Amino acid sequence: MPEDLDLVTFGQRLRHLRRARGMTLSDLGERVGRAPSQLSLLENGKREPKLSLLTSLAKALGASVEELLSKQPPTRRAQLEIAVEEAQRDPLYQSLGLPHLRVGKRVPNDVLEHIVALYEELRQRTAKPTATPEEARRANSELRQWMRERNNYFPEVEQAAQGVLDSIGYQGGALSQGLILSIVTHCGFTLRYVQDLPRSVRSVTDLKNRRLFLKRESLGMHTPRTVLLQTLGHFVLGHGQPRDFADFQRQRVEANYFAAAILIPESTAVPFLQDAKRRRDLSVEDLRDVYSVSYEMAAHRFTNLSTRHLDLVGHFIRNDETGIIYKAYENDGLIFPTDDTGAIEGQRMCRYWSGRQVFASPDRYSIYYQYTDKPNGTHWCVAHVDPSRERNFAITLGVPYKESRWFRGRETTNRARSACPTGECCLRPPAELAARWEGNVWPSARAHSHVLAALPPGTFPGVDDTDVYTFLERYAQE
Missing domain, CATH: 1.10.260.40 (lambda repressor-like DNA-binding domains)
Known part of the structure; x- marks a missing residue:
């Protein structure tokens, strides 16, 4: 039962x-x-x-x-x-x-x-209209712990995605636009592309008339088809209006998982990955190319399937050029820098970690491999800079040293040592450099006003309800 x-x-x-x-x-x-x-x-x-x-x-x-x-x-x-x-x-x-x-x-x-x-x-x-940054960070920390306990694998979402794929006759490979439109129809919706979508949303769903409104352009790292499938995921998974910010975040994680499970189906991706492991040639880029998805989606999807089907533990990190962490997951014992709430978002990763070093490599947009010696062991990582219109992000997938033998790029000679976040490493400047400059510098810090503000109010934080209702009113007569 x-x-x-x-x-x-x-x-x-x-x-x-x-x-x-x-x-x-x-x-x-x-x-x-x-x-x-x-x-x-x-x-x-x-x-x-x-x-x-x-x-x-x-x-x-x-x-x-x-x-x-x-x-x-x-x-x-x-x-x-x-x-x-x-x-x-x-x-x-x-x-x-x-x-x-x-x-x-x-x-x-x-x-x-x-x-x-x-x-x-x-x-x-x-209901409490807002959540403080501390409450939001605590909710994210608990969500990450929940994901770790499940090895980032959600069987109920996998089953829901496979049921949808079966209903449209999916046979294998990358999903065509025609098959994606079939999913929209199967879910009882029609799709409308518009240019005047409210700025505070990625999509708008008219439940009354069963219509989905979307833009034909990527939003950050999300392509239109990804946004579309994430939106449909909420309805396929039976989500109701979020009770609080923690529920809102959990629903987003499940909807994002659903989209990835549709675009990189478990039924075909697992045999593909198992064969690559047998050949000791696992690679995120191959998964990306076969299913025509972003590098980030391929890397994160790998973490969904690797422990369950490949008997591999690992970690995933998304950070910007300054090292600020935006998203991370691990079940291999890697220690992330955290704040008092246990949250990793907004923390700065070690400058010697592969996700930082890739930006300093001769070709930052090529695949970068590295071994990093940590106090609790050595990790092998592959990092790639996924460019976007907003800013460049490094996507890192890593495993403990003993598991590197299954991956392409294991022969790399790139090696670094990191004692972060528990030891002396890069958090303080070198003593010689500090001796010359300490007390003689007054940097003007870039404002971080968002750390003092409460999260935007509303059931769906940050969404301008007036803009959304006005938008739907414009299209109601069509």
Whole structure:
């Protein structure tokens, strides 16, 4: 039985299928050998079905087990009933002192629509509108720990992505634009490219008319098709409006994972990587080229699959030319510089690390390999500068020394020593240099006002709701 089974949604699907077959609880009970009262508990989301009963129910209803376990409510009415039930469980709702509302057949849909809308408005008005930088950094630290515990592999997202790929007849290789448009159609949307998308968003989804609005240009490291698949990922994975910043970040991680799992499918990427490992020729650039994705996506996707399918641990880092870390992951024991909250974002990595050294190499846009000796062992890394219109970022993928034998570039003679972040290394200037200049310099620091500001308010931080609603209004008449 899935650990994340939503009993309320399961009960709604069970009731919907039973009624669609014209069965009473007694009729279904006779077919599966259970009392109607037991089935009623299932339909009301108060009991979890055993696997044997689940199989019997599916057979009696002429449905598949997957159909019964789907996370999507079967109808809009069922979705509303679930939303009302979940709202009434919220302590915020309960603080109103209202009696519990039992939603029967005679309660009209529009009444349920009103209740759900009022609850959402109440929740948004009483929810904390902003998160401080410390809270956001703590949330990111907890999220990274969660990813490490799972070895950055999310089987439920892999399964969802493969289900979509199967539905469009994917056979292998890089996804064509035609197949991506088929995914849009499969998810029940139409796609519209526009030039006047609000500046605060990467895409806008009109749920009322099932339309996706997108720009035909890359946003930083994200291509239009990546943004499109990330957006669809929220709906395929059943995401609701984020409860807080931590939930917002988790949803983004899952949606980004979904996009990568679509563009670099597990079913074809794993045999490709396993064959490369057998030949001792693993390389991020090959994965990038075969699936026509960015180097960053290929490197991060490698971390999704490497521990699960290749029995390799490793790390991933994205940093700018000054060494500031924007994104990182590890399950190989590499120690990142962190602040008091455990967050790594905004910390500066060692100047001797490959992600810094690549910028000083003769050709910064070529693949750069390096061994780095650390106090707790040696790591082999491959770094590449992924250029963008905003700024250049170095993408680094690394593994412990003993695992380098599986990778292309292991014969490199580039080697450095780093004692960061726990020892004396590069955090302080050399003594001779400091002796000549210390006390004789007054640098004018570039402003970092963002470190003092709270995160932008709103359910989706930083999004200008007025701009988005005005944008949709312009296209509502088309």
